Amino acid sequence: MTTASVNGELYSIVEDTAKSLYIKALKDLPPDVRQALQKAYETETEDTPKKVLSTMLEAIAISDDKQRLLCQDTGIPLYFVKVGSRLNIDIPRLQEAIVRGTERATVEHPLRSSVCHPIKRTNHQTSTGYRIPLINLDFVKDDDTLEILMVPKGSGSENMSFLKMLIPAEGIRGVKKFIIDSVLEAGANPCPPFVIGVGLGGTADLCVKLAKLAAVTRPLGSRNDDPDIAALEEELLEAVNQLGIGPMGLGGKTTALALNIEYAYTHITQNPVAVNIQCWPARRARAKIDAYGRVEFGY
Known part of the structure; x- marks a missing residue:
């Protein structure tokens, strides 16, 4: 065991990292998104869409220069x-640390809180609430790092x-039609x-999750x-x-x-398909924490 995992320092590091990731994701657009927008601008031939793309690129430059948010919508905070498997981690404490980091980012930056109760519409101004932020957990065999990907959706x-x-009789043609219609x-x-x-297969809930991941x-x-x-x-x-x-x-x-597809095997009598869309500032920020508590930020 490392010092960080034994004395609880790891959870403090996770909290600080979650806070930094939320702010970074809102301001620092990933290189692949920048390159895709630049390519779109260079290949566009019509005046109006070219001006729109130029404005987007200008917004990115201003965000970089002034350290401003790319978009006023701070989104629903998602953490992947x-x-x-070789880490000694208390999962509930890990989740609590991510929630605290989200709250601190919102209050200390400060950020607009976009999270509210679905009926009463009450907003605690912390970007958190019951079951939010959404924290998706996965486990990696024979690994001693913790990776956190933050996405403000x-x-x-x-x-x-x-x-x-869909039903199997609708085939791949039905899948394509639904995606284009969506x-x-x-x-x-x-x-x-x-x-x-795009999510393909699984169950209804898994299919929607796969679309979000994609x-x-x-x-x-x-x-x-x-x-x-890949061909599809x-x-x-x-x-x-x-x-x-x-x-x-x-x-x-x-x-x-881009159009990305993730899939899962499904039942012989069904073929679910889901579509989830991310806006042009496809914001995300990633961090990897090693067993000694060292943090490396990226996208």
């Missing part, structure tokens, strides 16, 4: 946590989420050019390890970008910066 894109329980229904609402996440955790330009899924990603991205929705819905060549 990978715990190494804005409402404009999250509102454009779709699920359909993008058309979303239109300009999720602030394109957006990132489209939309917010995958680096732009990556492809699924399954060659058939490329085919659908090309189809989406032929719809002409374009940046902020004003037309153009780039409606989506």
Whole structure:
């Protein structure tokens, strides 16, 4: 055991890291997203969408220079946590540390709190509440690090989420049609050019989770390890970008910066498909904490 894990220092480090990640994610756009937006600007030929993309790139430059938020929507805070199997960690304490870090980021920065009760609409001004932030846990065999990926998921894109329980007879054609129809229904609402996440298979809840993972955790330009899924990603991205929705819905060549698919095996009588969309500032920040409590930040 390390000193950090024995005396509780690890949880203080996690709290500080969660705080820093939330602020970083809101201000520092990942390099792959910057490159995708720059490429979209360079390949666009129509004046209006080119001006929109230019404004987005200018907003990124101002955020970098002035250390301002890229978007006023601080989102629902999501944390994707990978715990190494060789670490001695109290999971409830780990979760509590992430919640405290989220609260501190909101109060000490300060940030706008976008989290409220679903009926009473009460807002504690901490970006936290019952079951929020959403903390997704996964475990890594033979590893002694803790990885935390923070994603502030804005409402404009999250509102454009779709699920359909297809039957096998509808086949791949039905899957493609539902995805394209979902993008058309979303239109300009999720602030394109957006990132489209697709979940295939599993159960209804797993399918929606897979779509979220595909939309917010995958680096732009990556492809699924399954060659058939990877080919479908490329085919659908090309189809989406032929719809002409374009940046902020004003037309153009780039409606989506990426289309990522994650899948799971499913029941023989069903074929669920879900779509989750991330807006153009596809914000995320990542940190890895080693067994000695050292923190490395990235994307």
